[in-house]
Amino acid sequence: HGPFDDATFERLSEGHWSLLVQAVDHYVPSIAALMDEFDFLPRWRLDDIMVSYAPPGGSVGPHIDQYDVFLLQASGHRRWQLGGKQPGNAPIIQGIDLRILQSFEIEADSDWTLAPGDMLYLPPGWAHHGVSQTDDCMTISVGFRAPSADEAITSYADYVGEQMSDSQRYSDAGMAPAEEVGELDDAAVERMRQFILSTLDNPEQVAQWFGRVMTQPKYIDQVVPLEEPMSEADLVAQLQDGEPLFHMPGSRFAWRSDASGTTLFVDGDGHSCSETLAKRLADPTPMYEEVLEIDGAKALITQLINSGSLGFMGEGDDEE
Known part of the structure; x- marks a missing residue:
């Protein structure tokens, strides 16, 4: 659904609705930076960050998610009620896009109102119901990849x-x-x-498959190859000019070393390289000229730029 124009919101009531925006971290660097707060988990396990806004009474209804999620209250207040672990075949309301539970019973001592800065963790399959309490309720959801x-x-x-x-x-x-x-x-x-x-x-075969599948982009159209390929000479020139190199929004990186060598997994593909280079390229922090000192860096970085996985910050882009 979406995008929505101003007229859409003007037709809505003053309460009892919600707006959900998925993969905000792919477009807003300051939201993407929240991923760093979850570095106790491997980056490849994180899926995306969704932001929801709701006026008073706004809710998507009681439901379950089949993945781990952290719910961080960014502004306003939201009341959360939990209904405990549910079976995978729990009855849902038919005929609507959302998987809303037919019945929802609140567990004892599982009713909280979150204020800005509060966070709630929900394991997979846990019934939950969140309702906005204020007109500035914004919740950040950090979700995790969990293939069925x-x-x-x-x-x-x-x-x-x-x-x-x-x-x-x-x-x-x-x-x-x-x-x-x-x-x-x-x-x-x-x-x-x-x-x-x-x-x-x-x-070894499982590892190679797993690295590829867990780095597949959430939205494949975000990883777009360059229309005019960059040369290694162009890469060197831009890095020597002090331009930082970034992971492109939506791109995913991971690496693995075993007896047969090291593989850097990027956006569903595997690239053989040194462990030193794989670690640096998988690190989400900006890269500068020093990365060229690693053996094999120029060729692999150029390839990843041309495939749309790495890039330089363009003019007019804003990191805030």
Whole structure:
């Protein structure tokens, strides 16, 4: 939904509505800086920061989220009531976009009003209901990435399938003569199970898939390749002029080292490089000319700039 113009808000009542803006950290650097306060968790676990505004009585209704979330009160006051852990199939109201619970019972001692600076943590599947108490109620929600089992299995299977050759096939090696020609016996099922496990149970393969899937952008259209590619010489010149290099809004970085080497994961892709370079490029702080002293930096940074994952702060951009 959105964007909304002034006329839309003028038609609304004085209360009992909410405006939710997702991925604000992708557009407002001062909001993105809040991520630094959660550095007790790996950056790749963080999803995005949503900001909600509501006049008195505004609420999305009692619901559950399937991921961890921190709710930070930025201004005004919001009353939160919790209903405890809910099953994944808890009945919801049908026919609307939001997953609002059909019934909601408040747990004892689970009713608070948050003031500016207060924060509430909610684990996955915990029923909660927040209602604005003032006309300046603004809440910041820091959400976390939590792939579901079906998403993970489907994604990993797709990744494994891309790595395998067509020659890897089921076979009947060691099979005893069939007693019944139409029977799918236990031995055949076990052979197939072992065949599947042998292709999937590969820790290095899991790590390579996991790094890629956990760095996929939330909104793919935010990572846009340059229309006119930058050269390594242009990169060096801009850094020598003192221009800082940044992660582009919405880009995601992570790295991993194992016995086979180091991989820098960026926006769903993997790049082999030194651990020193991977650590520096995954660090969200601005980069300056000194980064060029790391072996392999010029080539990889140029590639990431051209793919839209790294960039220089353009004229007219505001960090505030």
